[in-house]
Amino acid sequence: MKNSKPKSNNGWKHDFAINKSLYLLTVPIVVYFIIFCYVPMFGVVMAFQDYKPARGILGSRFVGFKNFAAFFGGPNFFTLLRNTFVINALGLFVGFPLTIIFALLLNEIRLKWFKKSVQTISYMPYFVSMVVIAGLIIEFCSTNGVVTNLAVKLFGIQRENLLQNPKYFWTINLLSDIWQGLGYGSIFFISAITAVPTEQYEAAAIDGAGRWKRCLHVTLPGIMPAIVTMLILRCGTMMSVGGDKILLLYNSSIYETADVISTNVQRMGIENMQYGYATAVGLFNSVVGTTLLVISNTLSKKATDIGIV
Amino acid sequence: MVEKLKPSRVVFNILNYSFMIVFAFLCIIPIWHVTMASLSNPRLLMSASGIIWKPLGEVTFDGYKLVLQTASVLKGYGNTIIYVVWNTVVGTLITVIAGYLVSRKSFKLKNPLMIFILFTMMFSGGLIPSYQVNRALGLINSRWALMIPGIINAFYITMMKSGFEQLPDSYEESAKLDGAGPMTIMFKILAPLVKANIAVIAMFTVVMHWNSWYPASIYLPAARDAWPLQLIMRELLIKNDTATVLIATGDASGVVNYTANLVKYCVVIVGTLPVLMAYPFAQKYFVTGVTLGGVKG
Numbered sequence: 001m002k003n004s005k006p007k008s009n010n011g012w013k014h015d016f017a018i019n020k021s022l023y024l025l026t027v028p029i030v031v032y033f034i035i036f037c038y039v040p041m042f043g044v045v046m047a048f049q050d051y052k053p054a055r056g057i058l059g060s061r062f063v064g065f066k067n068f069a070a071f072f073g074g075p076n077f078f079t080l081l082r083n084t085f086v087i088n089a090l091g092l093f094v095g096f097p098l099t100i101i102f103a104l105l106l107n108e109i110r111l112k113w114f115k116k117s118v119q120t121i122s123y124m125p126y127f128v129s130m131v132v133i134a135g136l137i138i139e140f141c142s143t144n145g146v147v148t149n150l151a152v153k154l155f156g157i158q159r160e161n162l163l164q165n166p167k168y169f170w171t172i173n174l175l176s177d178i179w180q181g182l183g184y185g186s187i188f189f190i191s192a193i194t195a196v197p198t199e200q201y202e203a204a205a206i207d208g209a210g211r212w213k214r215c216l217h218v219t220l221p222g223i224m225p226a227i228v229t230m231l232i233l234r235c236g237t238m239m240s241v242g243g244d245k246i247l248l249l250y251n252s253s254i255y256e257t258a259d260v261i262s263t264n265v266q267r268m269g270i271e272n273m274q275y276g277y278a279t280a281v282g283l284f285n286s287v288v289g290t291t292l293l294v295i296s297n298t299l300s301k302k303a304t305d306i307g308i309v
Numbered sequence: 310m311v312e313k314l315k316p317s318r319v320v321f322n323i324l325n326y327s328f329m330i331v332f333a334f335l336c337i338i339p340i341w342h343v344t345m346a347s348l349s350n351p352r353l354l355m356s357a358s359g360i361i362w363k364p365l366g367e368v369t370f371d372g373y374k375l376v377l378q379t380a381s382v383l384k385g386y387g388n389t390i391i392y393v394v395w396n397t398v399v400g401t402l403i404t405v406i407a408g409y410l411v412s413r414k415s416f417k418l419k420n421p422l423m424i425f426i427l428f429t430m431m432f433s434g435g436l437i438p439s440y441q442v443n444r445a446l447g448l449i450n451s452r453w454a455l456m457i458p459g460i461i462n463a464f465y466i467t468m469m470k471s472g473f474e475q476l477p478d479s480y481e482e483s484a485k486l487d488g489a490g491p492m493t494i495m496f497k498i499l500a501p502l503v504k505a506n507i508a509v510i511a512m513f514t515v516v517m518h519w520n521s522w523y524p525a526s527i528y529l530p531a532a533r534d535a536w537p538l539q540l541i542m543r544e545l546l547i548k549n550d551t552a553t554v555l556i557a558t559g560d561a562s563g564v565v566n567y568t569a570n571l572v573k574y575c576v577v578i579v580g581t582l583p584v585l586m587a588y589p590f591a592q593k594y595f596v597t598g599v600t601l602g603g604v605k606g
Contacts, residue, residue, distance in 0.1 A: 015417040021491045022416050029407050029461070030425065036442065036458045037429035043438025053444065105325055114326070120589055121333040127584050128340070129520035131539045132577050135546025136339050144358045179335065184599075191600045211318065244523045248547050262436075269437040270527055282435035290431070 047280035060276075067280035076264065084260040087246075088238045090174045096234060098178060099185035100227060104215060106186065107193050119190070122183025134248035137176050138163060147172075163249060166257040173246070173258075188230060189223055196222035228300050236293030239285045261285045340585070347372055347574035354570055372575035375568055381554050382576055384534060385541035392455050392537055393518045400460045401511045407461065408469020408506075409495045414478070423470070430463045436527075443528060452535045454528035455521075465510045468598075472506035473499060509598040512591050519584055538580050545573050 016023055042057075047067055049060040071077060102122075109115045125133070140147040141162040152159050162168045196219055204214045243262030250258035261281060269278025314322075342360050349357070350366030357365055376382055410416065411423040433439075439458070448454040476499060484494045500507065522539035529535050544550045551569035588595075 012417060015415075019413075019416050019491075022410055022413060023418065025406050025491075026410055026418055026422060029403065029410070030422070032403075032461055033426060033429055033463075035446075036439070037433065039442050040434025040438035041432060043434045043441055046438060046441070051441075053441070056445075057441075105328065108321075108325055109329065114329070118329045118333050120592060121336050123592065123595070124340070124585065124588065125336050127516055127520075127588050128581055129522070129539055129542075129584075131520075131522050131542045131546060132581055135542070135573075135577065136343070138547065140339075146359055149359065182332070183336070187596055187599045191596070210315070247523075248543065265436055266527075270440065275437050275441065279435065279437040282437055286433065286435060 044279060044283050046276050047283045049276050051276040051279070053275070063276070067277045068284065070277055071281050071284065076259070079256065080259060080261050080264055083257060084239065084262075086170060087173060087242060087260060090170060091177060091242070092231075092234060092238070094174060095178050095181065096185075096231070099182055100189055100223075102182050103186040103189035103193060103223075104219065106190060107219065108211065108215075119183065123187070124183070125180040126184035128180075130245050130248060133176065133180060134245060137172065137249060141168075141172060163251065164253050166254045169250070169254050169257045173242075173249070177242070177245075189226055192223040192226035193219055224304065228304055232293065232296045232300055235296035236289060238292055239289035340581070343574050343577050343581075347571070347578045349571065349574075351568045351571040354574075372568065372571040373579070375572050376575045376579055379554070379572070381533070381536075381541055382538070382579075385536055385538035386579070388452075388535055389519060389537040389539070391452075392521075393515055395456050396460055396518045397511050397514045399456075400462070400514055401507060403461050404465045404469055404510055405500060405507060406495070407466045408473055409499065411466065412470045412473035426463050426466055440527065448528060450529055450532040450535075452529075452532075455524055455535075455537070459524065462514075465513075468506055468510060469503070472503035476502055505594075505597065509594045512594045513598055516584055516588075538576075542576055542580055545576060 045057060046060070048062055048064060049057070050063045050066075051057070051060045106115060106118065109118070139145055142148065143159060143161045145162075148159060148162055151157050151162070162172060200218045200222070201214055204218050209217060240262060243260060243266070246258055246260060246263050247266060250263065262285065265278045265282045265285065268274045268281065338360060341362075345361040345364050346354060346357075348364040348368045348370070349361060350364075350369060351371070353365035354361075407426070411419055411426070413419055443449060443454055443458060448457070480498055480502070481494055484498050489498065520539060521537065522543055525537050525540050526543070529540070541554055544554050551573070
């Protein structure tokens with residue numbers, strides 16, 4: 001605080017007088033966040049109501065935990081939970097390490113122009129819209145699609161529309177995620193690698209460490225903070241990501257493996273207009289998400305002293 | 310450092326380079342396939358299977374001509390441009406202002422405002438409560454549903470904030486002595502110094518809104534006239550509903566069915582090319598953006 005006046009009402013008045021235009025600019029921003037962020041936060045009471053739009057939040061009947069009971073006791077609860085966790089765990093344990101490995105491999109490439117070109121090309125799929133990506137997946141996985149042809153030849157599976165068979169959805173989703181996100185996901189690690197001090201490499205080289213050893217004992221520890229940060233972020237968003245892609249790809253014959261919590265919220269809430277129920281499911285989803293974020297943050301702080309919150 | 314390459318190293322290098330080449334090809338092939346298909350003869354395209362490496366039959370631009378005659382696609386294109394321009398211009402402007410406010414050391418609301426904004430990054434009401442708010446505001450099936458909610462991104466505000474905070478106080482103080490008001494200080498003096506941050510935010514906003522389909526699918530279910538291109542593409546590519554979208558071509562439905570497949574590929578190219586063409590030039594901004602915030606998606 002630059003002004004030396006004691007903090008009091010007077011301080012605020014004085015601040016208002018000299019920063020009048022700043023206060024004025026604050027108003028629309030605060031209004032925006034209240035309407036589109038804070039009001040919906042209070043809207044979660046719908047989860048405890050038999051919400052009828054005509055009666056509004058104030059007029060709708062409270063039903064306690066009925067919506068939650070319907071979700072937890074419903075026939076889909078286990079399936080939804082399993083699908084959400086499996087799809088995200090695959091991304092976390094397969095897709096995520098691959099982006100790090102990709103960054104490390106790129107780092108080993110000495111030809112500047114080659115490295116640059118591969119980077120530019122590999123980031124590209126990320127900028128193609130999800131609708132187009134999903135359209136291509138649908139085309140390639142159809143009965144006569146390229147991917148189907150390949151899978152029939154390589155693995156001897158039966159020829160069919162792969163997106164109609166629940167068996168294949170997790171694989172299709174994972175592989176296409178990797179295809180789309182590998183390059184882009186590696187950017188963060190590539191810049192972290194550049195930040196590792198060269199002296200460390202030189203010292204390791206003097207000690208007789210080969211490239212592999214240097215990668216293992218210098219680069220990897222050097223980018224550990226970046227890895228942990230990303231890991232925490234991914235754990236925190238784990239419950240909410242990927243839903244829009246699944247919405248485009250799935251169909252009723254593969255709900256068994258493709259329906260996740262967020263797609264279920266969308267179907268129940270927007271299409272079937274079961275607002276109370278869908279809000280309850282959404283609330284459950286975000287509570288689990290926040291819990292995961294806190295847990296992963298705490299664990300990482302304990303283990304590595306790195307945290308984001 | 311010059312080192313003698315060990316044999317194991319040579320093997321590794323060969324494998325590494327090969328992998329990179331293969332992966333780069335995998336990234337290009339789908340886009341190549343669509344481009345070549347969009348230039349193909351529609352009859353041959355109907356019966357084609359596998360990757361289309363070169364245009365089937367004579368190169369033809371008939372598909373693109375049809376796209377240019379399809380009212381729904383053109384309208385979608387126009388709508389997308391409106392949403393992108395509005396959200397980028399207005400959204401970035403508000404973000405700069407908000408970032409400026411929360412970085413003013415001599416502003417008492419600075420910290421409360423920042424906490425107020427950060428809170429929304431951590432907690433949200435979720436889809437249904439947000440939907441109900443927009444509904445109560447009469448935004449369902451209105452263009453404004455894509456132009457007001459979501460226009461400010463809390464995360465971008467934090468990016469702007471750190472940009473402004475890196476500038477020395479002396480700029481602002483000397484401007485104040487010269488009698489400049491906050492607006493002049495912000496837009497004329499400080500904003501040009503954080504151009505890079507602004508560019509990053511604008512780029513992300515452009516791409517995000519260009520590719521966005523989900524909010525439109527939720528909030529504009531019945532307002533086909535206001536649909537962005539991505540929703541039109543969803544009808545064509547995902548729902549395979551070529552009849553409704555292409556009806557405006559005016560021809561007998563037989564003709565439409567016959568060329569529908571070709572038109573699909575052309576629409577994909579028309580809808581994707583602008584971003585892909587601009588992207589190599591904007592690449593450095595995206596890299597900066599990711600590095601600044603560790604954002605994903």
